[in-house]
Amino acid sequence: MNTSHDEPPSGGALSLARQCHAQGDPWQAVAYCRAVPSGSEDHVEALILLGRCLAATGDLAGAGHQLSRAIEADPDQAAAYLHLAEVNMQIGRAPEALRCYQRALQLQPDDINILNGYALALWGTGQLDEARSLLQRAVDTEPGHAFSRRNLQLFNSRLVDRWHFAMVNDEVRNRQFAAALERAVTPQSVVLDIGAGTGLLSMMAARAGARQVIACEANPALAALAREIIRDNGCSDRVRVLNKSSLQLDPDTDFPRHTRPDVLVAEVFDTMVIGEGALNTFAHARRHLLAPDAVIIPRKAVLYGGFVESERLWREGGADQAGGFDLTRLNQFRPDSIALEAASFGGRLLSEAFPVFTFDLTGGQSTPAKVQLDVPIPEAGVCHALVYWIQLHLDDEATIDNRPPFDAGAGRGQYCNHWYQSVRLLVPPVRVKPGMTLRVEAVHNRQNVAVVVVDPVSGEPL
Numbered sequence: 216m217n218t219s220h221d222e223p224p225s226g227g228a229l230s231l232a233r234q235c236h237a238q239g240d241p242w243q244a245v246a247y248c249r250a251v252p253s254g255s256e257d258h259v260e261a262l263i264l265l266g267r268c269l270a271a272t273g274d275l276a277g278a279g280h281q282l283s284r285a286i287e288a289d290p291d292q293a294a295a296y297l298h299l300a301e302v303n304m305q306i307g308r309a310p311e312a313l314r315c316y317q318r319a320l321q322l323q324p325d326d327i328n329i330l331n332g333y334a335l336a337l338w339g340t341g342q343l344d345e346a347r348s349l350l351q352r353a354v355d356t357e358p359g360h361a362f363s364r365r366n367l368q369l370f371n372s373r374l375v376d377r378w379h380f381a382m383v384n385d386e387v388r389n390r391q392f393a394a395a396l397e398r399a400v401t402p403q404s405v406v407l408d409i410g411a412g413t414g415l416l417s418m419m420a421a422r423a424g425a426r427q428v429i430a431c432e433a434n435p436a437l438a439a440l441a442r443e444i445i446r447d448n449g450c451s452d453r454v455r456v457l458n459k460s461s462l463q464l465d466p467d468t469d470f471p472r473h474t475r476p477d478v479l480v481a482e483v484f485d486t487m488v489i490g491e492g493a494l495n496t497f498a499h500a501r502r503h504l505l506a507p508d509a510v511i512i513p514r515k516a517v518l519y520g521g522f523v524e525s526e527r528l529w530r531e532g533g534a535d536q537a538g539g540f541d542l543t544r545l546n547q548f549r550p551d552s553i554a555l556e557a558a559s560f561g562g563r564l565l566s567e568a569f570p571v572f573t574f575d576l577t578g579g580q581s582t583p584a585k586v587q588l589d590v591p592i593p594e595a596g597v598c599h600a601l602v603y604w605i606q607l608h609l610d611d612e613a614t615i616d617n618r619p620p621f622d623a624g625a626g627r628g629q630y631c632n633h634w635y636q637s638v639r640l641l642v643p644p645v646r647v648k649p650g651m652t653l654r655v656e657a658v659h660n661r662q663n664v665a666v667v668v669v670d671p672v673s674g675e676p677l
């Protein structure tokens with residue numbers, strides 16, 4: 216039964232078009248719009264609706280044409296500019312779209328749809344300050360408008376990575392950094408916190424008794440937030456926030472006169488250790504920013520690997536049979552690596568944990584940037600993935616890591632739950648038996664790590 220035709224809509228052509236449009240039938244609405252005579256008082260409104268409906272049917276060129284006709288007939292119709300802006304965004308003509316939104320907003324300054332649409336277009340073209348102020352204006356104009364609130368929150372949430380929440384809630388990490396700072400800091404200390412984020416470690420340094428703390432944070436939203444948090448917590452007298460990359464710090468102007476920090480704390484490590492640029496950050500700080508014998512926290516970082524059997528984990532990024540069909544061709548689009556909580560997929564380690572790269576952050580000897588490792592496999596099974604985790608040596612006493620707890624009591628250091636593990640799947644999986652070795656060829660360029668696992672039978676990269 217075709218319910219849409221059980222009760223035919225009533226009224227004139229434009230009214231019928233509106234009803235069809237509201238009922239989700241833009242095709243029928245197009246027909247009614249076209250039936251509105253060009254000389255009638257409904258003409259401009261019909262053209263606008265025709266443009267919207269054509270856009271909904273996928274005819275973007277036709278939509279643009281009809282909306283331009285509406286503007287030609289009446290240049291003061293905000294709706295025509297709004298919908299033409301939307302069409303222009305869809306066909307990738309952002310500058311034209313922005314001009315249309317601007318005109319629409321001049322005509323209707325409080326229109327919630329124009330405010331949101333314009334804001335999203337500005338956001339999409341990188342004009343963040345303008346986008347944010349329009350999104351805020353939309354929420355202020357109509358506080359109960361759910362989509363305005365959603366857009367503003369979406370925008371704000373993109374300014375600060377979500378992992379900051381899990382990170383500041385990682386109590387093991389926090390406790391160990393606080394303890395290492397307590398051991399390092401004296402009442403004479405000047406502490407440099409690179410990558411201060413919310414200012415948490417800076418405040419810990421102040422609490423440990425540092426004379427001065429310089430909190431350096433590159434992200435402007437976080438730097439502004441850190442200032443507020445530090446003030447809220449009564450630490451502003453000793454912690455100063457600088458919103459720049461540490462690579463841009465000038466000790467002569469950014470540090471108190473004749474002062475060089477004698478303690479560095481920097482938690483700038485991603486799931487592969489070096490992805491946030493930690494190696495350059497530490498090298499630059501040692502060379503240009505710190506006092507000669509400064510204490511460096513952490514002093515060493517290690518990227519570990521371990522081969523894992525976990526079919527569920529493998530199915531997060533590998534394909535073979537599905538619904539009785541062969542889908543292995545999908546694997547050409549598989550991710551190079553996936554960040555997730557590996558042990559939550561179940562499974563077991565098939566090899567000992569092995570250090571892939573060890574980075575001495577105090578300037579001592581690190582592993583060469585290219586290594587070849589033959590990893591012994593003591594267990595029989597199916598090897599689905601190479602899982603990486605990181606280990607930070609904060610000082611002589613404290614080591615933290617995120618070794619996935621596949622086995623009880625897994626961590627050698629204190630287990631931190633907020634870092635995901637990075638996982639490289641073996642496609643296809645490799646059947647292994649005791650006595651075998653799996654060859655790993657790893658290389659880094661100080662920012663990224665690339666790894667090849669060699670198929671033990673064919674000798675080809677997996």
Ligand SMILES: C[S@@+](CC[C@H](N)C(=O)[O-])C[C@H]1O[C@@H](n2cnc3c(N)ncnc32)[C@H](O)[C@@H]1O
Nearest residue numbers: 410411412415431432433434460461482483496
């Ligand atoms: C992992 S978060 C740590 C935040 C905070 N220190 C904490 O432990 O809670 C790293 C922060 O460092 C910042 N960052 C990374 N490298 C930086 C650099 N060289 N200079 C300034 N900020 C940096 C990033 O923007 C990010 O906010």
